Amino acid sequence: MPRVLILGGTGDARELAGLLVGRYSVVSSLAGRVREPSRPAGEVRVGGFGGVPGLVSYLRSAGIDAVVDATHPFAAEMTSHAVTACAAAGVPLVVLRRPGWVEGPGDRWLRVPSYADAAAALPSLGTRVLLTIGRQELAPFAGCAGWFLVRSVDPPSVPLPAHSEVLLSRGPFTREGELALLREHRIEVVVTKDSGGSATYPKLAAARELGLPVVMIDRPAPPPDVTTVLTPTDAAQWLASLRWGLPRWSRP
Numbered sequence: 526m527p528r529v530l531i532l533g534g535t536g537d538a539r540e541l542a543g544l545l546v547g548r549y550s551v552v553s554s555l556a557g558r559v560r561e562p563s564r565p566a567g568e569v570r571v572g573g574f575g576g577v578p579g580l581v582s583y584l585r586s587a588g589i590d591a592v593v594d595a596t597h598p599f600a601a602e603m604t605s606h607a608v609t610a611c612a613a614a615g616v617p618l619v620v621l622r623r624p625g626w627v628e629g630p631g632d633r634w635l636r637v638p639s640y641a642d643a644a645a646a647l648p649s650l651g652t653r654v655l656l657t658i659g660r661q662e663l664a665p666f667a668g669c670a671g672w673f674l675v676r677s678v679d680p681p682s683v684p685l686p687a688h689s690e691v692l693l694s695r696g697p698f699t700r701e702g703e704l705a706l707l708r709e710h711r712i713e714v715v716v717t718k719d720s721g722g723s724a725t726y727p728k729l730a731a732a733r734e735l736g737l738p739v740v741m742i743d744r745p746a747p748p749p750d751v752t753t754v755l756t757p758t759d760a761a762q763w764l765a766s767l768r769w770g771l772p773r774w775s776r777p
């Protein structure tokens with residue numbers, strides 16, 4: 526069976542692994558950031574590769590025939606390494622990126638290009654903040670005034686705003702649950718990054734229902750000149766379209 530590496534750490538990556546196991550020899554790669562990750566079907570490896578050279582060497586030693594980068598849209602470094610390493614090793618690559626969220630009627634979103642811009646926008650929007658950007662990029666908010674409910678899967682390890690409370694929680698979330706959370710903590714503004722997907726969308730529906738502003742951090746630019754698909758099914762179809770019988774150097 527052709528051997529496929531899924532660069533994972535997302536729900537889409539887990540779904541894709543489930544679709545592929547049995548048809549391909551699947552190995553999913555996790556960064557190892559989350560203490561108790563949800564494990565995908567098939568073989569799993571954990572930890573960084575050691576930059577581009579490490580990934581090139583892994584692709585060769587593990588006999589990888591194709592790579593699906595199904596990392597989070599904000600995991601830009603891993604994606605950039607995958608693009609360079611796959612080109613160097615002559616291994617076909619597809620990037621699986623779920624679409625970003627789209628503002629609709631009733632939404633009050635402020636789109637910003639960076640975490641620092643999100644922090645700078647807060648004083649004019651509200652003083653009680655739900656901060657749902659994970660735990661790695663919290664530093665720009667450390668000097669902010671106001672009260673913060675910081676939600677993340679694992680405990681943050683960087684300085685937090687002076688007045689804050691940490692809520693350890695993992696999606697998927699529901700509209701009812703998010704409404705209750707926003708009401709209970711008298712939240713005035715929500716900060717999120719444009720992750721896309723349905724699992725963490727309910728906070729946006731709840732904010733709309735309560736008329737709250739949302740600071741939406743834009744995604745990093747997608748890699749240029751790489752095939753990109755939107756769903757796990759599309760990624761499986763891309764794999765099925767590869768000419769597996771040919772030597773690796775002559776495949777598209």
Ligand code: NAP
Nearest residue numbers: 533534554555556573574575576596597599600601602603
């Ligand atoms: P990143 O900044 O793009 O990557 C930093 C380094 O972490 C990479 O150079 C690589 O180390 C290692 N790495 C990242 N993803 C990896 C993977 N799937 N397998 C093996 N090594 C990986 O990544 P990140 O934003 O910290 O995200 C880390 C993981 O969390 C990813 O799997 C991502 O899908 C998941 N995740 C991220 C976010 C987010 O908002 N960033 C949200 C949810 C889930 P080497 O250079 O040593 O190879």
